[in-house]
Structure formats: C-alpha cells, structure tokens
Amino acid sequence: MALLKRINPFLRQNNDTGFGVNANGYGGRFINRDGSFNIRREGRSFMHRFNIYHALLNVPAWQFAVVILLFYFSINLLYSGIYWWIGYDDFQGIIGKTPWQRFKEIYFFSTETFTTVGYGRVNPVGDGANTVAAIEAMTGFLSFAVATGLIYGRFSKPRAHLLFSDNAVIAPFQDKTALMFRFASYKENHTLTNVEVLVTLGLQVQENGNAVYKFYTLPLERRHVETLSMNWTVVHPIDEESPLQGFTSHDLETADVEVYVTVRGFNDVYANTVIQRTSYTYDEIVYNRKFVPMYRESDNGKTTVLELHHLNKTVEV
Known part of the structure; x- marks a missing residue:
C-alpha cells in the first residue's frame, strides 16, 4: 500500500503492453534476458505447440x-x-x-x-x-x-546483434538521479540506423486489497539516435515524472520491479528493420554505481576503439 501512495497518481500508465495486471498469474520475469517471453503454453499437445x-x-x-x-x-x-x-x-x-x-x-x-x-x-x-x-x-x-x-x-535471418549491459544502474545524473543501462552493436559493419528505444516499467502494487501490476512507459533523456556506431547509454531521469521517484532498493524488491527494453532499428546489411529485447529485474538494478567510458582513441590516433569488454564495467559513485 505504501508503494501505491508514493507513485504519482497522475502519471500516465501504459495499458498496451500485452501483459495482464493480475499479479497472481505471473511467475518470475515478463521477458528473459535474451529477449524471449517468459511464457510456457499448456492445454494443447506438445507436438501441436512445438515449431x-x-x-x-x-x-x-x-x-x-x-x-x-x-x-x-x-x-x-x-x-x-x-x-x-x-x-x-x-x-x-x-x-x-x-x-x-x-x-x-x-x-x-x-x-x-x-x-x-x-x-x-x-x-x-x-x-x-x-x-x-x-x-x-x-x-x-x-x-x-x-x-x-x-x-x-x-x-x-535479420538480427540486431546487440549486447546489453548485465545490470542497470541508478546513480546521480546532472542535478538528480537516473536509471541507466547501455548497449552496443558487436558486429563489424552492422551499424544500425534510425534507432529507437522503448523502456517500460512494470511494478506490483496493492489496489483495493489485491496485488496488481502497473505499467509505465519511462520518459528518456533521448529515445532516438540516427546511427548506433558506438555504444548508447539509455538514461531515464528520476524526477516528478518518474514512477521510480523516491524508490529505494528495498522498494524495488517489494514492488517486484522489472524494466523491459525494446530496441528497433534498420540494419543496412540485412536491409531490414530489426528488433531486440531484454529486461532488468529489481535484483539486476544496482544503486550508486556508474558506467565507465568504453571507447578510446587508438594508439596511432587515427580511429576510435570501442571496448566491448568494458560494457558491464562500473565504478562506485
């Protein structure tokens, strides 16, 4: 009940996620880290369901x-x-x-x-x-x-070929705090263009004595980039427009928070639009750490080096 009260009631909910609100009907996360939906179908024979x-x-x-x-x-x-x-x-x-x-x-x-x-x-x-x-x-x-x-x-098969950071972080950002994660394209010559990212927050609250899920599309510092030639750190400022305002790590766990991400862009190699998903549950969101830069100038000073092995590297704030 306390979590429901601290969420701004005027925040616009996302009712078009395709997920239900009944908390008793869900087990685990909505979307797996590999982007697949965490759903098992029953009621028909295995051979009928298997593709x-x-x-x-x-x-x-x-x-x-x-x-x-x-x-x-x-x-x-x-x-x-x-x-x-x-x-x-x-x-x-x-x-x-x-x-x-x-x-x-x-x-x-x-x-x-x-x-x-x-x-x-x-x-x-x-x-x-x-x-x-x-x-x-x-x-x-x-x-x-x-x-x-x-x-x-x-x-x-068209693929996005993206690597996502293992964790999202909540750390100081400008004059406030922000939820951040990052991703990068790991294939040579597979630069995505016209890239858009959609970040949705799902959390569990008590409403009329029942546990229900609420979904919010998180406002981002930047939702679109022309080209993804390097890494992209996605930033959701936690302010009065954020449903995460005032949340602690304990609150994230109590509300069974999950942040799921959809990235869409055009891959020139496949000449097709590609999509990749992932999600971060409350135990994959860490406080008071920030990402370190993952690119540097080459030794001869003629190119930029994207250090993919630093994708998950963070330091304490």
Whole structure:
C-alpha cells in the first residue's frame, strides 16, 4: 500500500503492453534476458505447440550442427537396418566376410544412396532393396533441400546483434538521479540506423486489497539516435515524472520491479528493420554505481576503439 501512495497518481500508465495486471498469474520475469517471453503454453499437445522450424532457426550453431549430424547418422542407420532385414543377398559387390563387415558395407551404401553419390561397387539387385533404395534417394534430396533452407534461414535471418549491459544502474545524473543501462552493436559493419528505444516499467502494487501490476512507459533523456556506431547509454531521469521517484532498493524488491527494453532499428546489411529485447529485474538494478567510458582513441590516433569488454564495467559513485 505504501508503494501505491508514493507513485504519482497522475502519471500516465501504459495499458498496451500485452501483459495482464493480475499479479497472481505471473511467475518470475515478463521477458528473459535474451529477449524471449517468459511464457510456457499448456492445454494443447506438445507436438501441436512445438515449431521445429523456429527451433532449428534459433538454437545455437553447435546444437544445430549436432541435430544435423544426428539426423544424418540415424536415418542411415534406420535404412541400413531395413536393408539388413531384407537380406544382403539382395545386393551385389559385398566383399565382407563377417556380419559386422557386411553391415558396414550396407551402411556406407545407404549413405551413398541418401546423398545420391552412388559410387557403384555395392548395388541392389533384388526388388526389395531397389524399392527401399529408391525411397531413400527421394528422402535424401528432400532432406538436403530442407537443410539448405534452414542453413540459409539461419545465415540470412535479420538480427540486431546487440549486447546489453548485465545490470542497470541508478546513480546521480546532472542535478538528480537516473536509471541507466547501455548497449552496443558487436558486429563489424552492422551499424544500425534510425534507432529507437522503448523502456517500460512494470511494478506490483496493492489496489483495493489485491496485488496488481502497473505499467509505465519511462520518459528518456533521448529515445532516438540516427546511427548506433558506438555504444548508447539509455538514461531515464528520476524526477516528478518518474514512477521510480523516491524508490529505494528495498522498494524495488517489494514492488517486484522489472524494466523491459525494446530496441528497433534498420540494419543496412540485412536491409531490414530489426528488433531486440531484454529486461532488468529489481535484483539486476544496482544503486550508486556508474558506467565507465568504453571507447578510446587508438594508439596511432587515427580511429576510435570501442571496448566491448568494458560494457558491464562500473565504478562506485
């Protein structure tokens, strides 16, 4: 109740966030640090909810490579098992003497058929083996078409390529205090243009005896920049127009404060508008620390060096 009283009732709320106000219906944060929404859907079967195309486009590169390799070896192992069940007498050119040697030859025949390489020493002569080989060849080129589309999609998917500071800070700013965080583009030649940032505050208050969430679009010192060639420290001055006025770190925790961020800009490399999100919960907002500069002049004095390893570096005020 005390938190509700200290928030200026005339501050304009943001009722278009897409999040509900019922505090009992939420667990944890609204948006994860990687920008994904902290929501799990239930009520339909997993296969109905699962999107394999989206999953394969967004998993880390090493996981994508593992999936491709596992699929390749598994599908060939499956077809080898079918050939083995039909019998190696349906093949000619097999020179192995032991069951293991013959199975290896059949397995490598499967890989050659699947990839449509077809070296030719081992080939099917029976109707059963020929039928399975024909189906496998079709499975192979269809699988490679899908894999090619996924690889192209992963490489060509428009991304913002932004790094956000691990923490937001509340520190003196001019003649007042301010909430600040910063971000920078980490890819060479991926300068964003016409960049806009939207910062929304979500906090929990008591209203008519019930815990509810209120959302406020935070006024910023600067909401738009023409180009993001360096880092950008986003500043929300904490004054009479701020719902954070008078808040302590204990108040942030009591109100379950979360600050979520949306950055939108035009990426020249992809020739497309890109969006990236993140959020800061109350335990990721620190008081009385400020960011240190993260750029310097090069040793020869001819260029500017952006020190990305200093993105999270702060000093005590």
